[in-house]
């Protein structure tokens with residue numbers, strides 16, 4: 001049997017930072033579903049999430065932004081082989097991005113190495129291909145640090161998450177139009193569910209043959225623009241499509257005065273960055289970019305998984321977004337009989353997706 005298959009079948013000790021997040025919870029469930037032992041690292045927070053993660057292994061509550069707080073992990077988990085980070089700034093503001101996306105990851109990398117980890121898998125983002133924002137620079141700085149660390153590594157750069165494309169559903173249910181920015185259909189993405197992304201991350205963690213690389217990834221497709229998403233939602237709601245277009249200049253109208261005032265007031269400079277983030281996502285496709293032509297190409301963006309955006313929208317229209325926020329619990333609450341042959345938590349029934 002090839003060594004990488006042996007490794008995949010072996011029970012691996014995994015240390016997971018950012019385990020309390022949207023993707024982190026799904027990754028913990030996916031590792032556990034495949035029989036691996038997961039040590040979760042979280043900051044003190046929601047006891048429901050902590051209890052949920054305790055089903056998969058020990059949970060350490062500590063401040064990962066503080067190197068001294070993270071260092072003792074090495075003594076607590078000496079058998080760790082793979083470290084996975086799903087850490088990310090929740091605000092996207094520059095100072096927080098450097099504190100979390102860069103510094104907390106550096107601290108976790110050093111603690112994982114001291115604990116014996118030989119591999120490190122990082123959840124990053126495809127948007128760093130075209131870095132124009134501070135949080136992207138923080139992510140790239142850590143990507144470079146990881147690549148130079150001497151550990152074997154995989155940097156996973158997903159496109160857009162389903163949850164990020166669901167924000168307008170409550171408005172539409174109230175009879176309001178779908179909001180589009182600028183002219184035209186808007187930038188395309190190849191969205192991926194948290195479960196499919198989690199399975200991709202776990203595959204990258206145990207696949208010996210594909211290491212030391214950057215792995216962009218989207219869902220099974222098709223690629224969709226904001227206009228196509230609006231049309232899909234109205235079709236599923238059984239109503240004629242209605243759109244409201246806002247000019248892209250709205251981001252500059254908000255951001256420019258904040259930028260100017262931010263020269264003296266740092267908190268306003270951080271808010272100006274949020275306006276730049278809004279404009280970025282309203283204009284940039286979340287697809288693989290050809291470095292030679294500079295074009296974004298849906299057909300070259302690697303696709304993984306089975307969950308479709310349309311099924312997800314159907315599920316949210318029927319059941320709301322609640323199960324999505326607590327996605328990990330929703331997965332785990334499935335009866336044991338729904339688990340797949342790999343032990344991976346089963347797919348939600350189509351009607352619930």
Ligand SMILES: NC(=O)c1ccc[n+]([C@@H]2O[C@H](COP(=O)([O-])OP(=O)(O)OC[C@H]3O[C@@H](n4cnc5c(N)ncnc54)[C@H](OP(=O)(O)O)[C@@H]3O)[C@@H](O)[C@H]2O)c1
Nearest residue numbers: 018019020021022023043045087088125158159160161164
């Ligand atoms: N949204 C998208 O469509 C999309 C697409 C591609 C890539 N991405 C990338 O995916 C990542 C976001 O993933 P996600 O949605 O799973 O994130 P998330 O739900 O916001 O989770 C972030 C994780 O980081 C932890 N964290 C944040 N600040 C921290 C701090 N100061 N100290 C300790 N822990 C901290 C959070 O802990 P708490 O639970 O305690 O807050 C949580 O575990 C980002 O890197 C983003 O760029 C997103």
